[in-house]
Amino acid sequence: MIRHGVQRLLLALPVLFGVLLIGFLLMQVVPTDPATVRAGPQATAEVVAAIRTELGLDEPVWKQFFLYVWRLAQGDLGVSIINNVPVSQELGNTIGPTLELMFAALVWSIPLGIALGTVAAYLRGSFVDRVVMAISVAGVSVPVFFLGLLLIWLVGFQWQLLPFTGRGGPLWTMDGLLAIILPAITLGGVFVGPVARMTRSAVVDALQAEHVRTARAKGLGEGAVVRRHALRNALIPVVTLIGLQIGFLLGGAVVTETIFSWPGVGRLAVGAILSADFPMAQGTIIVLSAGFIIINLVVDLLYGALDPRVRG
Amino acid sequence: MSTPLLEIDGLRTVFRTSSGDVPAVDGVSLTVRRGQTLGVVGESGCGKSVLSLSIMRLVAHPGRIAAGRVLLEGRDLAALSAAQMRAVRGRDIAMIFQEPMTSLNPVHSVGFQITEGLAAHEPGLSRAELRDRGIEALRRVRIPSPERRLEEYPHQLSGGMRQRVMIAMALAGSPKLLIADEPTTALDVTVQAQILDLLRELQAQMGMAIILITHDLGVVAEMADEVAVMYAGKVVERTDARRLFDDPQHPYTLGLLGSIPRLDEERENLLAITGSVPPPFALPPGCRFAPRCPFAIPACDAAQPPLLEVEPGHGAACIRAPIEESLAA
Numbered sequence: 001m002i003r004h005g006v007q008r009l010l011l012a013l014p015v016l017f018g019v020l021l022i023g024f025l026l027m028q029v030v031p032t033d034p035a036t037v038r039a040g041p042q043a044t045a046e047v048v049a050a051i052r053t054e055l056g057l058d059e060p061v062w063k064q065f066f067l068y069v070w071r072l073a074q075g076d077l078g079v080s081i082i083n084n085v086p087v088s089q090e091l092g093n094t095i096g097p098t099l100e101l102m103f104a105a106l107v108w109s110i111p112l113g114i115a116l117g118t119v120a121a122y123l124r125g126s127f128v129d130r131v132v133m134a135i136s137v138a139g140v141s142v143p144v145f146f147l148g149l150l151l152i153w154l155v156g157f158q159w160q161l162l163p164f165t166g167r168g169g170p171l172w173t174m175d176g177l178l179a180i181i182l183p184a185i186t187l188g189g190v191f192v193g194p195v196a197r198m199t200r201s202a203v204v205d206a207l208q209a210e211h212v213r214t215a216r217a218k219g220l221g222e223g224a225v226v227r228r229h230a231l232r233n234a235l236i237p238v239v240t241l242i243g244l245q246i247g248f249l250l251g252g253a254v255v256t257e258t259i260f261s262w263p264g265v266g267r268l269a270v271g272a273i274l275s276a277d278f279p280m281a282q283g284t285i286i287v288l289s290a291g292f293i294i295i296n297l298v299v300d301l302l303y304g305a306l307d308p309r310v311r312g
Numbered sequence: 313m314s315t316p317l318l319e320i321d322g323l324r325t326v327f328r329t330s331s332g333d334v335p336a337v338d339g340v341s342l343t344v345r346r347g348q349t350l351g352v353v354g355e356s357g358c359g360k361s362v363l364s365l366s367i368m369r370l371v372a373h374p375g376r377i378a379a380g381r382v383l384l385e386g387r388d389l390a391a392l393s394a395a396q397m398r399a400v401r402g403r404d405i406a407m408i409f410q411e412p413m414t415s416l417n418p419v420h421s422v423g424f425q426i427t428e429g430l431a432a433h434e435p436g437l438s439r440a441e442l443r444d445r446g447i448e449a450l451r452r453v454r455i456p457s458p459e460r461r462l463e464e465y466p467h468q469l470s471g472g473m474r475q476r477v478m479i480a481m482a483l484a485g486s487p488k489l490l491i492a493d494e495p496t497t498a499l500d501v502t503v504q505a506q507i508l509d510l511l512r513e514l515q516a517q518m519g520m521a522i523i524l525i526t527h528d529l530g531v532v533a534e535m536a537d538e539v540a541v542m543y544a545g546k547v548v549e550r551t552d553a554r555r556l557f558d559d560p561q562h563p564y565t566l567g568l569l570g571s572i573p574r575l576d577e578e579r580e581n582l583l584a585i586t587g588s589v590p591p592p593f594a595l596p597p598g599c600r601f602a603p604r605c606p607f608a609i610p611a612c613d614a615a616q617p618p619l620l621e622v623e624p625g626h627g628a629a630c631i632r633a634p635i636e637e638s639l640a641a
Contacts, residue, residue, distance in 0.1 A: 210409060211417040216370055218429035218481070219402030221395075228428070229417050236419075308465040309418060 008300050012293045019289040020072070023282050024065050032276040033057075038081045055081070068282075077286075078279030080272075087283035090268060095287060097167050098253060098264035101187060104171075104180045105249070105256075109188030110195055110242065117199025117238075118231050124204055132196060139193025144252040148186040148259045155182060165261045183260040187252050191245065198241045202234035209233065236307050243299030250288050315386050317521050318344040318367070318489055323380035325359075325366045327592075333378065334592045336362040338545035340380070341619075344489065344538075349515065349522040351536030351553065353529060353568070357589050359545040360525045364491045367523075368407060369397050384489070402429045406482035410494035412474035416466040423462030426450070426481045433485055449480040452517075453510060472503035476510070483514060490515075493525045508534055529568060533557060541565050544589055544600040547619060551626040561628035563605045599630070607632050 035052040036043075043051075052058050056067060071078065077087035113136075120132040156164035168179030206212070207230045215229040254266035261267070269284035271277075304310045320342045326333040337359045344350045352360045365371045367382055369389060382389045384404060389397065401407075409415040417425060426449050427442040437445070443462070450458035453476040466474055475495065482490055492511065496504035508531065515522060524535055532539055532553060539556045541549040541564065549562040560566050567585035587604040590596060596603055598613035605612065611631060619629040628634075 209417075210411060210414040213365075213370060213372075214407075214409065214415045214478075214481075215417070215428075217368060217401055217407040218432065219398045219400070219485075220428065220432050221398060224428070224432065228420070233417065233419055307419060308421075309467050 004304060005297070005301055008297050012297065015293060016286075016290065017069075019285065020069060020282075021065070023285040023289075024068060027278050027281060028061060030273075030276065034081050034276055034278050037276045072286075077283045080277050080280045082275055082277045082280070087279050090280060091265065091283050091287055094263060094265045094268045097262060098257070098266060100167075100171055101180065101183055101257065101262055101264060102249070102253060104184035105186075105188035105191065105253075108184070109191040113192045113195025114199045114231070114235075114238065116192070117196040118203050118226065118234075120196065121200045121203035121207065121230075121234075122226055129200075133200070136193035136196040139190060140197070142190065144186060144190050144255045145259060147189050148183075148256055151182050151186055152259065167263055183256050183262055186260070187249065187256045190252055191249060194245050195238070195242060199231075199234060199238050202237045203230050206230040206234040232306075236303065239299055239302050239306060243296050246295045247292050250292055254288075316343040317346045317385060318342075318523075319381075319383040319386075320363075320367070321381045321383070323363070323366055323382060324378045325362050325371055325375060326378045328374040328376070329593065331593060335378075335545050336375065336592055337366060340542070340545075340547050342540055342547065342550070344521050344523060346488070346521055347515070347519045348537045349524055349535050351532035351539045352523060352525045352542060353527065353532055353539060354542035355527060355589055358542040359592075360542050361493055363542070364407065364493050364523065364525050367491060368401055368405060370401075399433065402482075402487070403433045403485045404487055405489045405491065406485060406487035407491045407493065408475070408478045408482045408495050411498050412471060412478050413466065413498075415478060416474060418466055420465075421462065422450075422464050422466065422469070422477050426462075426477070426484055429481065430484055445484060449484040450477070452483065452514065453477070453480040455480070471499050472506060475499060475503075475507055479507075479510065479514070483518065483520075486518060487520055489521045489523065491523045491525070494527070495524070496531065497526070497528070504531075511535070541568070544595060545592060546600065546616075546629065547627075548601065548629045549627065550619065555626055559626075561622050561626065561633040562601075562630050563607050563632070564601045565628075567604075 033048075033052075035048050035055060035057055038055070039048045039051050056064060059067070068078075075088075077091070079086050080090065116132045116136070120129040123129050152164045155161050162182050163175075163179045164182050166179065168175035168177075170176045171180065203226075207226075209229075212225060212229050215225045220228075250266075253264065254269055256262065257264040257266035258270050265284050265287050269281060269288065272280035272284060320340060323337055323340045324335060325337040326335045328334075340359075340363060342350065342352075352363065354360050362371060362375065365375075366377055367389070369377070371377065377390065384400065389400065392400065416422075420428075423443065423446045426446045430445055431437060431442055446462050447458045450461055455461050455473065455476055461469075461473075461477075466477070469477065475498075479495075490511075495511070496507050499507060511522065512535065514520075522535070524531065526532060536553045539549075539551060539553050540547045541556070541562065543564050549556070549560065549565045551561075556565065557569065560569055564585070570584075585604055590600060590603065596613065598615055599605070599608070599617050602608045602612040609632065617629045617631045619627045620633075621627050622634050
């Protein structure tokens with residue numbers, strides 16, 4: 001089990017390197033010159049040239065990349081071009097709120113999705129099944145930004161029930177809790193549908209299994225049959241698919257944070273990209289991809305916990 | 313005579329299809345006496361598995377029991393509520409299936425699967441008591457070091473061990489009736505013999521009755537007291553095991569026996585029954601075996617022959633039975 005974990009961790013290193021390379025190259029093709037941005041609109045050509053030399057932007061691209069990776073290996077993420085704040089410090093400030101938002105989004109959407117999917121699978125072909133599936137198709141189809149704007153307009157603006165800008169404070173305070181509700185509904189809302197659909201199809205399959213008949217032949221009640229012998233087995237594919245979907249959730253976090261002014265990594269990323277703050281943008285890309293890799297690692301380990309055949 | 317343990321009377325199980333209800337079990341009547349073994353024999357598709365699921369009321373949609381009664385010690389199982397029926401399953405009647413790999417849940421340990429049924433029937437049992445009962449159940453089916461096996465998962469066991477676990481699970485609740493649906497079909501021949509020996513020993517020890525569903529007449533010869541031969545959803549012959557082999561009356565049984573290779577007889581060819589079982593949605597109007605029967609006469613197509621006693625305790629559903637006499641005539 002531990003060896004398995006270490007193996008997966010080592011495999012993540014080349015992935016991370018690939019992410020760095022692609023992130024770096026993407027920033028190269030952006031038609032904005034960081035030196036010009038840094039120098040400001042009134043700067044002379046000489047000043048811009050001087051800044052370019054200072055930032056090392058006149059070096060060949062491959063040299064810039066390896067210098068960047070070299071610094072990164074030493075834990076140096078660079079300094080913001082815009083305000084000279086170290087990138088690592090900004091990331092440190094924003095990562096907490098992002099984790100908070102992700103947690104608040106997942107803590108209700110995954111259980112709800114699994115519950116809806118299981119009920120739909122058990123009552124396959126019934127009215128309930130069709131209603132659940134209709135809701136989940138709607139959930140899959142609604143873009144994050146639309147759901148967010150709708151909630152802001154209705155709940156926040158028209159009915160004035162909940163705050164919709166920024167983080168109200170730590171989660172254990174009332175303000176903090178109230179402020180996270182709308183962003184968490186927005187981000188989690190797009191997740192319920194896919195989870196419900198995945199769970200439904202996995203539970204439908206699991207219910208056909210012969211061991212379900214064995215369980216009934218033992219005299220178990222339907223609740224125990226579905227929970228222990230269908231849902232428990234179905235969780236293996238469901239967890240795998242959830243792991244894959246979390247990538248979209250990170251994308252959704254960028255959008256959600258932006259529309260709710262949530263002070264997280266996603267909003268930082270958008271700001272950095274829009275202002276051509278290359279070191280900052282790259283820092284956020286690293287954090288978001290590392291998040292994705294870690295989540296997949298966790299899923300992998302969970303897989304081992306759920307399926308004794310993988311434990312070997 | 314006391315009431316039999318299980319009495320099946322005119323059981324009819326149908327499957328709903330786009331072209332109407334199709335019978336898989338069509339008017340089957342059988343009795344099982346306490347501590348005895350009833351063998352139910354037939355080709356695949358003859359309805360023997362559906363029969364066993366019907367007894368347990370576990371026929372899956374779109375199948376349903378359309379008529380007939382199943383009496384367990386005189387109690388009509390069809391009249392029980394879902395909760396009462398659950399109390400019967402696993403405690404009064406237990407079941408083992410053909411494929412021990414897929415019939416066990418791969419994600420739960422052997423111990424969990426054996427004890428969860430017990431826990432459902434006797435909610436008062438503590439964890440330690442359940443564990444003890446699990447160990448006892450594994451020991452009963454001769455699994456070595458049961459304490460350790462309890463923690464293992466199905467994929468860690470061999471095919472024979474898995475079937476032993478299935479048997480341990482079924483017998484953990486000390487049922488009065490064990491339904492064994494092709495219990496040895498998926499196993500190697502040597503393991504088959506071990507499992508059959510084990511079943512016989514456990515039956516002698518615990519005194520349960522067994523309904524043994526099989527296509528294998530060798531298994532029937534070894535295990536059964538009484539035998540019912542099924543064809544296309546109907547019982548075509550019913551008698552004790554000795555008479556079935558010595559003096560078969562239905563042409564279908566004759567055909568089945570003719571297709572067993574024997575070492576003590578010279579035979580040019582094995583006799584095969586020509587043709588195939590009619591599909592349940594296109595059954596012939598008269599005797600269902602008539603199209604394949606070498607002894608068929610025009611009257612066979614006129615009406616379905618009832619199961620009539622040829623001699624006391626020996627029934628055959630054939631208007632030409634007893635065959636030898638009718639051929640001699």
